[in-house]
Amino acid sequence: MWVKLTNISSILSHLLISISLVEAFIRCYDTDNFTINSTYGKNRDLILASLPPNVSAKGGFFTANVGQNADKVYALGMCRGDSSPDDCYKCVNSTIHDLVANCPNQKEAVSWEGQPCHVHYADRSFYGTLEELGNPEAGYNTGDIKSNLTEFDTVWESLMDTVVRNASNGSSTLKYATEEADFTVFQKIYALMQCTPDLSHKDCDSCLRQSVSNYESCCHGKQGGYVTRPSCYFRWDLYPFYITATPSLSPPSLSPPPSPGSPRPVIKGM
Numbered sequence: 001m002w003v004k005l006t007n008i009s010s011i012l013s014h015l016l017i018s019i020s021l022v023e024a025f026i027r028c029y030d031t032d033n034f035t036i037n038s039t040y041g042k043n044r045d046l047i048l049a050s051l052p053p054n055v056s057a058k059g060g061f062f063t064a065n066v067g068q069n070a071d072k073v074y075a076l077g078m079c080r081g082d083s084s085p086d087d088c089y090k091c092v093n094s095t096i097h098d099l100v101a102n103c104p105n106q107k108e109a110v111s112w113e114g115q116p117c118h119v120h121y122a123d124r125s126f127y128g129t130l131e132e133l134g135n136p137e138a139g140y141n142t143g144d145i146k147s148n149l150t151e152f153d154t155v156w157e158s159l160m161d162t163v164v165r166n167a168s169n170g171s172s173t174l175k176y177a178t179e180e181a182d183f184t185v186f187q188k189i190y191a192l193m194q195c196t197p198d199l200s201h202k203d204c205d206s207c208l209r210q211s212v213s214n215y216e217s218c219c220h221g222k223q224g225g226y227v228t229r230p231s232c233y234f235r236w237d238l239y240p241f242y243i244t245a246t247p248s249l250s251p252p253s254l255s256p257p258p259s260p261g262s263p264r265p266v267i268k269g270m
């Protein structure tokens with residue numbers, strides 16, 4: 001079972017809301033609105049509609065802007081590093097529809113559906129910037145780590161460090177990494193991290209390390225979790241929840257891999 005934390009500040013006040021991991025995460029910013037049928041609104045709809053084909057055709061990352069002066073709209077779309085072009089198209093398409101439905105007249109909105117894609121538009125340029133836009137979203141898998149946590153943490157922390165380094169060391173078109181580590185012969189730890197690739201190496205590193213640290217403060221000792229911000233995404237679990245380009249030759253793990261996005265059965269006595 002997954003628990004979604006509405007945001008990091010709610011973690012601190014222990015206000016937990018139990019909803020599905022796959023539920024869309026959308027934030028509309030009410031600080032500035034446009035009116036229906038305005039040029040800004042038309043530009044927004046135009047730029048959003050251009051995202052699905054372009055993001056999927058450009059390897060999962062695309063930015064564009066349209067319009068002049070106060071009517072200029074900036075947009076960014078990104079798919080998770082293991083998405084196929086087809087899944088990427090479908091995800092971005094459904095996300096832009098959710099954004100328009102949820103944010104009918106807001107000049108800025110962001111969606112990171114946890115997985116597997118991310119869309120952001122605004123009346124300002126945010127490319128290459130580490131975006132915070134309020135608290136991150138986080139969630140965890142309710143099962144507890146049953147084995148020696150000190151030993152688990154050593155393997156976990158080393159894995160997180162490797163994945164942060166590899167993801168932030170990516171290119172200007174892809175900053176994505178996954179990696180697994182053996183905790184015991186029977187149990188692996190899996191992690192996935194991704195930044196919007198317009199970020200610098202340093203900002204990507206800092207975004208991901210902040211997310212890992214947020215996870216540790218809220219959810220240490222749980223069997224999996226995620227933290228998502230507009231600029232980076234982090235998830236880890238005890239089963240392979242991402243697609244690896246080169247299939248692993250390791251023997252099958254004790255837990256059957258569930259279908260992507262679905263909650264995983266709790267492993268007892270790992």
Ligand SMILES: *[C@@H]1O[C@H](CO)[C@@H](O)[C@H](O)[C@H]1NC(C)=O
Pocket residue numbers: 030031032033105
């Ligand atoms: C923008 O619109 C929302 C409702 O759609 C409203 O709650 C908010 O106060 C508006 N913001 C401004 C600055 O007018």
Ligand SMILES: *[C@@H]1O[C@H](CO)[C@@H](O)[C@H](O)[C@H]1NC(C)=O
Pocket residue numbers: 036037
């Ligand atoms: C927006 O434009 C459409 C088509 O021109 C029109 O039918 C509709 O009444 C307009 N809405 C507003 C709020 O002006």
Ligand SMILES: *[C@@H]1O[C@H](CO)[C@@H](O)[C@H](O)[C@H]1NC(C)=O
Pocket residue numbers: 050053054064
């Ligand atoms: C985005 O895709 C559309 C449709 O494929 C294309 O017409 C348009 O030129 C693309 N936009 C950019 C900025 O590449």
Ligand SMILES: *[C@@H]1O[C@H](CO)[C@@H](O)[C@H](O)[C@H]1NC(C)=O
Pocket residue numbers: 090093094097
């Ligand atoms: C895009 O999403 C909308 C709303 O979910 C859907 O009606 C439409 O068929 C989708 N288009 C494509 C090409 O998948």
Ligand SMILES: *[C@@H]1O[C@H](CO)[C@@H](O)[C@H](O)[C@H]1NC(C)=O
Pocket residue numbers: 148149150151
């Ligand atoms: C957990 O492992 C550490 C390091 O191996 C060890 O020092 C500690 O005693 C263990 N704790 C328990 C409760 O077994």
Ligand SMILES: *[C@@H]1O[C@H](CO)[C@@H](O)[C@H](O)[C@H]1NC(C)=O
Pocket residue numbers: 162166178179
């Ligand atoms: C880091 O990424 C490189 C490719 O950029 C890959 O060859 C290497 O295996 C990765 N290392 C780890 C530990 O994931």
Ligand SMILES: *[C@@H]1O[C@H](CO)[C@@H](O)[C@H](O)[C@H]1NC(C)=O
Pocket residue numbers: 165166169
């Ligand atoms: C960063 O990536 C480059 C090119 O893929 C590679 O040569 C280098 O070893 C990587 N550095 C680290 C610390 O992963």
